[in-house]
Amino acid sequence: MSTILSVQDLAVTFDVRPRGAWPWSSPLKLHAVGDVSFDLAAGECLGVVGESGSGKSTLARAIVGTVPSSHGKILFEGHDLAAMNVSQRRVHRKDVQMIFQDPLAALNPRMPVGDIIAEPLITHAPQTPRAEVKRRVAELMERVGLLPNLINRYPHEFSGGQCQRIGIARALILQPKLVICDEPVSALDVSVQAQVVNLLRELQRDMGLSMIFIAHDLSVVKHVSDRIVVMYLGRLMEQATARRLTTDPRHPYTQALISSVPIPDPVLEKTRRRPVLEGELPSPLAPPSGCVFRTRCPRVQPDCAGARPAMVDLGDGHGVACPHQVPMEAIAPA
Amino acid sequence: MFPDKAVAEGLGQAAQLAEVQGRSLWKDARIRFFRNKAAVVALYMLVAICIFAFFGGWAAQHERDAIDFALSGPNAYKGVPSFATGHYFGTDADGRDLFARTVQGTRISLLVGIVGALIAVIVGTLYGAISGYFGGRTDGAMMRTVDILMSVPYMFVLILLLVIFGKSILMLFVGIGLISWLDMARIARGQTLTIKNKEFVEAAVAIGVRPMTIILRHIVPNLAGIVVVYSTLLIPGMIITESFISFLGLGVQEPNTSLGALISRGASQMQYGVIWQLAFPLFFFIVTLFAFFFVGDGLRDALDPKDR
Numbered sequence: 117m118s119t120i121l122s123v124q125d126l127a128v129t130f131d132v133r134p135r136g137a138w139p140w141s142s143p144l145k146l147h148a149v150g151d152v153s154f155d156l157a158a159g160e161c162l163g164v165v166g167e168s169g170s171g172k173s174t175l176a177r178a179i180v181g182t183v184p185s186s187h188g189k190i191l192f193e194g195h196d197l198a199a200m201n202v203s204q205r206r207v208h209r210k211d212v213q214m215i216f217q218d219p220l221a222a223l224n225p226r227m228p229v230g231d232i233i234a235e236p237l238i239t240h241a242p243q244t245p246r247a248e249v250k251r252r253v254a255e256l257m258e259r260v261g262l263l264p265n266l267i268n269r270y271p272h273e274f275s276g277g278q279c280q281r282i283g284i285a286r287a288l289i290l291q292p293k294l295v296i297c298d299e300p301v302s303a304l305d306v307s308v309q310a311q312v313v314n315l316l317r318e319l320q321r322d323m324g325l326s327m328i329f330i331a332h333d334l335s336v337v338k339h340v341s342d343r344i345v346v347m348y349l350g351r352l353m354e355q356a357t358a359r360r361l362t363t364d365p366r367h368p369y370t371q372a373l374i375s376s377v378p379i380p381d382p383v384l385e386k387t388r389r390r391p392v393l394e395g396e397l398p399s400p401l402a403p404p405s406g407c408v409f410r411t412r413c414p415r416v417q418p419d420c421a422g423a424r425p426a427m428v429d430l431g432d433g434h435g436v437a438c439p440h441q442v443p444m445e446a447i448a449p450a
Numbered sequence: 451m452f453p454d455k456a457v458a459e460g461l462g463q464a465a466q467l468a469e470v471q472g473r474s475l476w477k478d479a480r481i482r483f484f485r486n487k488a489a490v491v492a493l494y495m496l497v498a499i500c501i502f503a504f505f506g507g508w509a510a511q512h513e514r515d516a517i518d519f520a521l522s523g524p525n526a527y528k529g530v531p532s533f534a535t536g537h538y539f540g541t542d543a544d545g546r547d548l549f550a551r552t553v554q555g556t557r558i559s560l561l562v563g564i565v566g567a568l569i570a571v572i573v574g575t576l577y578g579a580i581s582g583y584f585g586g587r588t589d590g591a592m593m594r595t596v597d598i599l600m601s602v603p604y605m606f607v608l609i610l611l612l613v614i615f616g617k618s619i620l621m622l623f624v625g626i627g628l629i630s631w632l633d634m635a636r637i638a639r640g641q642t643l644t645i646k647n648k649e650f651v652e653a654a655v656a657i658g659v660r661p662m663t664i665i666l667r668h669i670v671p672n673l674a675g676i677v678v679v680y681s682t683l684l685i686p687g688m689i690i691t692e693s694f695i696s697f698l699g700l701g702v703q704e705p706n707t708s709l710g711a712l713i714s715r716g717a718s719q720m721q722y723g724v725i726w727q728l729a730f731p732l733f734f735f736i737v738t739l740f741a742f743f744f745v746g747d748g749l750r751d752a753l754d755p756k757d758r
Contacts, residue, residue, distance in 0.1 A: 177652075180656045181655075181656070182652050182655050182656055206658045206660075207658075209656065209657060209658035210658065212656075213656070213657070214653070214656045216649045216652070216653060217649070218649055221648055221649040221650065222649040222650050222652075222653050223650055223653075224650045224654075224667075224668050224671075224672070225475055225650075225672070226474070226475060226476075226671040226672055226674075227667075227671075228474070235654070235657060235659070236657045236658075239657055239658055239659050239663075240658065268471050269473075270473065270474050270475065272475070273473065283653075286653070286657075
């Protein structure tokens with residue numbers, strides 16, 4: 117399979133000025149994403165998991181281009197998106213589309229949904245005849261499970277799940293090559309979540325899309341992704357195929373994440389032992405030296421504060437950014 | 451039973467095929483506005499005043515600048531309002547028909563208010579939206595410009611302007627237009643700052659929509675609610691400003707007149723028992739202002755998203 121997207125050493129930092137500081141004092145650096153590298157094959161779905169504040173959404177925004185990256189490369193079909201100027205980048209935007217977390221907030225409340233879905237089309241192909249635009253909008257609405265006769269309705273007249281379908285239709289009307297879903301289901305209730313996730317999977321298969329699927333819910337990510345990367349405080353902790361990551365996690369953070377997923381069996385749930393993470397996420401304004409996870413790691417060693425651990429390849433695409441990695445059975449026998 | 455079922459199915463299919471007309475937020479707001487009795491009455495009064503101002507001249511029996519010497523000067527107290535003489539509102543101190551003059555005065559005052567508010571809406575909204583959307587240094591430079599213009603003593607500049615370039619209605623429009631957009635620009639900028647962080651604006655950026663198109667298509671329509679409300683409250687302010695300038699004798703010049711000028715003349719004559727010369731212009735002035743305030747209040751209630 118060919119690589120469609122290759123992210124290399126991507127870093128995103130924001131300048132933060134403390135409240136009440138002088139306008140000329142030098143701003144603090146907030147390290148939202150640091151040294152993230154991964155490849156995405158065409159037609160593949162990559163899951164990104166991590167707790168709130170781990171930089172998942174910033175990573176998505178840097179790839180889509182609504183947030184500037186401060187270092188590293190984003191190679192999309194061999195072209196570095198990060199190095200492009202504004203007008204070159206605008207042309208490439210039609211190949212990379214995004215689906216947002218809050219379905220209602222992502223739709224302009226003053227526009228009928230037909231216009232919302234058609235917006236990418238009239239932006240990138242303004243000479244398309246109106247009848248053709250309308251036909252494609254209706255076709256796509258049907259495809260995502262909306263009645264095409266609702267084309268003149270406004271976003272507030274739809275439910276959350278329907279709004280997310282509108283967002284999906286808008287992302288797909290240009291037939292993009294890569295779709296980035298930023299927690300597309302976390303604002304929806306569970307029954308609707310399943311419908312939307314299944315719709316996304318179906319569309320991905322039918323249209324041959326590559327997809328980056330961001331969520332903090334590991335069970336949803338496992339269901340849709342071929343491969344999963346785990347992020348913590350802006351850095352990659354582990355990457356592997358979905359199956360391997362969930363059955364044989366090696367990084368202590370991944371192990372904690374996996375054991376935090378509840379088991380739908382009260383007896384098993386009560387008796388199992390699991391590593392519980394203590395404390396809070398450290399401030400991204402001053403991330404810990406060495407391994408960023410060391411302040412909360414249950415198996416922390418003195419040398420963790422030294423150099424940043426490199427991604428160790430365990431073969432078969434399984435990488436772990438921890439030199440002290442052990443299989444899960446070694447610490448919590450089932 | 452079969453035919454019925456077939457008909458029902460046919461109807462169901464027809465309902466699915468027909469395009470459903472959505473109810474926009476504007477339509478919702480309109481319905482809420484028309485439920486507000488005070489605002490609707492005020493709106494009707496405003497319409498009546500507009501009809502009076504723009505078509506009232508046809509009902510006048512006399513030209514607004516025709517002097518009836520029999521009723522002028524010391525005889526002015528004879529010019530009482532009467533249908534017999536055709537001076538419905540009486541005459542002023544110079545023996546001119548007050549009805550025709552009130553019609554014209556109301557027209558000028560409304561025009562000043564509406565033109566001032568229009569400049570504020572167009573210039574102020576765009577200026578504020580551009581400043582807020584681009585942010586950073588652009589925002590800093592544009593907003594400091596507004597601050598500087600605001601700190602200039604505006605009445606002084608307006609009076610200088612009228613003295614240097616001559617007293618004309620056009621100059622009055624220019625003077626009022628120069629300052630009316632400043633507050634609007636600030637309000638629009640503040641509102642833009644909250645709108646531009648909404649996800650639908652980010653979605654438009656991700657799609658690749660150009661910045662000016664984002665401002666016009668996504669930001670300005672969402673600003674419109676607050677802008678409409680503020681401009682209906684701005685119109686009376688403009689009318690008052692114009693009246694004040696005319697009261698000083700710098701605004702509209704004879705034989706043209708405005709409500710402010712009429713009130714000024716009427717006030718100076720009131721001790722001679724010709725109270726109608728003050729009462730009629732003042733009545734239209736107050737009714738116009740009240741109508742605008744009530745419509746503005748109704749619009750604010752109708753467009754306020756918190757009530758939803």
